[in-house]
Structures are given as C-alpha cells and as structure tokens.
Amino acid sequence: MDFESMQTFITVVDEKSFTKASQRLNLSQPTVSFHIKNLESYFSTTLIDRSPKRFKLTQTGEMVYQRARQISGVIEKAKAEVYEFQHQLRGTIHIGASYTVGEYILPSILKMFDEKYPAIDLMIQIANTERINRAVQLHELDVGLVEGQVHHQGLTSSPFMEDEMVVIVPKDHPLRKHEPVTFHQLQDQTWLTREGGSGTRAMMDSMLESYNIRPKKLITIGSNHGVVQSVKEGLGLSFISRTVVKHTNAEDLIMTIPYIKSAVRYFSIVTPVNEEEISKNAGVFIEEVKKKYSL
The missing domain is CATH 3.40.190.290 (D-Maltodextrin-Binding Protein; domain 2)
Structure with a gap:
C-alpha cells in the first residue's frame, strides 16, 4: 500500500466525490480512481459503493478510512517532531478544548504559554468533549483539555482543575x-x-x-x-x-x-495513552498546564 493512495482515499471520502477530490488534489479523475482501486486491491475488498445515484462507504471502507486517518495523523506528527527536534521548541501545537474550558479557562493558559514560548504557533479547536476526544484519538489534535469522561480507546486523561x-x-x-x-x-x-x-x-x-x-x-x-x-x-x-x-x-x-x-x-488533559505519540512541544504545554494549576 502506498501513502499517496491512502491520502487520495481519505480525500475522496471527505469530499464524498471523486470529481471534487481530483480537483482538490490536482489529479485527473482516472488517477484518483486508480488510487482507490489500488487500495481496494491491497485490502481485497470494496471500499466505496459506486452506485450512480449515491456515494457510500462500505463497512470495510469505514474501517480503512478510520485507520487511514490515524496513520495520516501519526505521519504528520512524525514530520512535526522531526521539525521540532531540528529547530528546538518551534513549530505548532494543535490544542483542542471543550466549550467550557475553551471559552473560560484556556485563554489564560494560552497567554502564559505564549509568553514563555513565543516561537511555537498555537492552533486551537473548540468543540464539545466528545469531538475533542475523537480528534485526539485520530491524531488530528496533539492534546485536549476537556470536561467530562474519557472513554475512547487509546486515550488517557489526567485532571488539572x-x-x-x-x-x-x-x-x-x-x-x-x-x-x-x-x-x-x-x-x-x-x-x-x-x-x-x-x-x-x-x-x-x-x-x-x-x-x-x-x-x-x-x-x-x-x-x-x-x-x-x-x-x-x-x-x-x-x-x-x-x-x-x-x-x-x-x-x-x-x-x-x-x-x-x-x-x-474535573477539567482534564487528554492525550494518547502511548507517551511516544506525544510531541515534544505538546509535552511542554502539558507540563506548563500542570504547573499553573498544581492540582
């Protein structure tokens, strides 16, 4: 399986259209179809129901899509980690927060962190707890700050407030x-x-x-x-x-x-359970949050 086919599959599913995916990726539609067929051949299954009147993932297609998103997130995280190692506390942290934390607690945390580490860019996503946990699970976010319970596989949480x-x-x-x-x-x-x-x-x-x-x-x-x-x-x-x-x-x-x-x-910090998946920058951010609240 090649990474380009996987990325093409993710884009097709996100756009729910081969045509829109080809435009977004600047590829011809036959090339997009080739990548999907290549992926289907690799997994020996049909991933997308290609009925003329609808676009629908098969059950196995949904499985592959979820894993592909995770793999893509891990690869992007690896690229960020290499960049961080070479440039020392630079780069970006993708932080998610549930509404209560994001609207009323996170701003003071961001101010404190930005003053200490001005070279790190902060990308913030605010949504409900379920969505933030899911995004951390899929490696779309480096760390989450949420209220409520964390039951997602592959995640761990620790209270901070x-x-x-x-x-x-x-x-x-x-x-x-x-x-x-x-x-x-x-x-x-x-x-x-x-x-x-x-x-x-x-x-x-x-x-x-x-x-x-x-x-x-x-x-x-x-x-x-x-x-x-x-x-x-x-x-x-x-x-x-x-x-x-x-x-x-x-x-x-x-x-x-x-x-x-x-x-x-309690408001909690949510991260992947595998500490090796936590980037250096995210680790520094987590430690600063814990020091600020000392729970």
Missing part, C-alpha cells in the same frame, strides 16, 4: 417564592441544557436521573453563554458550571435547592 456544577434559576421564577422548595415543585419544569456529547449535558442528565426529576421540557442550546442568557431571560432552569456562571456575571442566578446537591467534576 476542579469545577463545580450549580443550579441557576431566573430571578422572577416561581420557585424563588417558595422556601424551601419541595420535591413536587421541582417536577415539570423547563430545563436548558447543552447538546449531546457535551460534558455539561452528561452532568445534567445524570443529575436529573439521580434525583428523579421529571422535566416538562428540555431545550438544547449549543453554547454555555446561550444557556446562561436564556436563564436570564426567564426561559427555564439549568445545571451548569460555576466557572461559566462566574465568567458571565450570573452568580445571582445560583439557587440552593435542598434536593439537588452541587456536584464536583
């Missing part, structure tokens, strides 16, 4: 007129939550299930700021990071409810 989850309630919400709030009054409320794959969403789902709270309605919002602003507008309740509440000037929305205890979780 403690965080607390709290309930926030609109200022004029009927619950604020009751002291104390009863379990019955907590039922059939509207709750604002993050999207699936978010560490914050996982914490809320666990809380609702643990305390047998039955929402009347769940409203999903794809950003922390959107959740807090919606609570301020009186749309509903939420269970969210105190870090987010603090940075959005919403601490007056926090409400202590006897039936719901605040929950402690």
Whole structure:
C-alpha cells in the first residue's frame, strides 16, 4: 500500500466525490480512481459503493478510512517532531478544548504559554468533549483539555482543575417564592441544557436521573453563554458550571435547592495513552498546564 493512495482515499471520502477530490488534489479523475482501486486491491475488498445515484462507504471502507486517518495523523506528527527536534521548541501545537474550558479557562493558559514560548504557533479547536476526544484519538489534535469522561480507546486523561456544577434559576421564577422548595415543585419544569456529547449535558442528565426529576421540557442550546442568557431571560432552569456562571456575571442566578446537591467534576488533559505519540512541544504545554494549576 502506498501513502499517496491512502491520502487520495481519505480525500475522496471527505469530499464524498471523486470529481471534487481530483480537483482538490490536482489529479485527473482516472488517477484518483486508480488510487482507490489500488487500495481496494491491497485490502481485497470494496471500499466505496459506486452506485450512480449515491456515494457510500462500505463497512470495510469505514474501517480503512478510520485507520487511514490515524496513520495520516501519526505521519504528520512524525514530520512535526522531526521539525521540532531540528529547530528546538518551534513549530505548532494543535490544542483542542471543550466549550467550557475553551471559552473560560484556556485563554489564560494560552497567554502564559505564549509568553514563555513565543516561537511555537498555537492552533486551537473548540468543540464539545466528545469531538475533542475523537480528534485526539485520530491524531488530528496533539492534546485536549476537556470536561467530562474519557472513554475512547487509546486515550488517557489526567485532571488539572476542579469545577463545580450549580443550579441557576431566573430571578422572577416561581420557585424563588417558595422556601424551601419541595420535591413536587421541582417536577415539570423547563430545563436548558447543552447538546449531546457535551460534558455539561452528561452532568445534567445524570443529575436529573439521580434525583428523579421529571422535566416538562428540555431545550438544547449549543453554547454555555446561550444557556446562561436564556436563564436570564426567564426561559427555564439549568445545571451548569460555576466557572461559566462566574465568567458571565450570573452568580445571582445560583439557587440552593435542598434536593439537588452541587456536584464536583474535573477539567482534564487528554492525550494518547502511548507517551511516544506525544510531541515534544505538546509535552511542554502539558507540563506548563500542570504547573499553573498544581492540582
């Protein structure tokens, strides 16, 4: 199997089109087809369903695609490591962060690191925890800073900062007129939550299930700021990071409810479990984060 055929296959799948892949790679369409057939011959399987009306990966095609992405990421990482070795703490670190960490914690980390290592370029991706973990697994990112659990094969995590989850309630919400709030009054409320794959969403789902709270309605919002602003507008309740509440000037929305205890979780550093896959620059970044928070 040659590397060019593998890269061509990745591009065809990403573009979902032989024509678009040929344009992107500046290759003729017959050459692109040749590379795919070469790869199929190597694996003795059909990788892509070439039906006239659709483009679809076969099951084996999906397997090869995932591994090809990993191999490509490892090769790119090797190139970066050679460059870093020859140029000493130069090059690029690809850092991923979940929304809570990326929006409120990461900026101060980046400022600190950039002041110490100005020759290193920092490439940042912010997405939910699931996507960041997946990108580290595929070697698209060197390191991730996330909330929530890490269950992906080939990854390991270590906590660097403690965080607390709290309930926030609109200022004029009927619950604020009751002291104390009863379990019955907590039922059939509207709750604002993050999207699936978010560490914050996982914490809320666990809380609702643990305390047998039955929402009347769940409203999903794809950003922390959107959740807090919606609570301020009186749309509903939420269970969210105190870090987010603090940075959005919403601490007056926090409400202590006897039936719901605040929950402690951790922000974690996510890396490949194999330390040899961690670049020199990424290793330095990880050590600086650990020193900054000394958890």
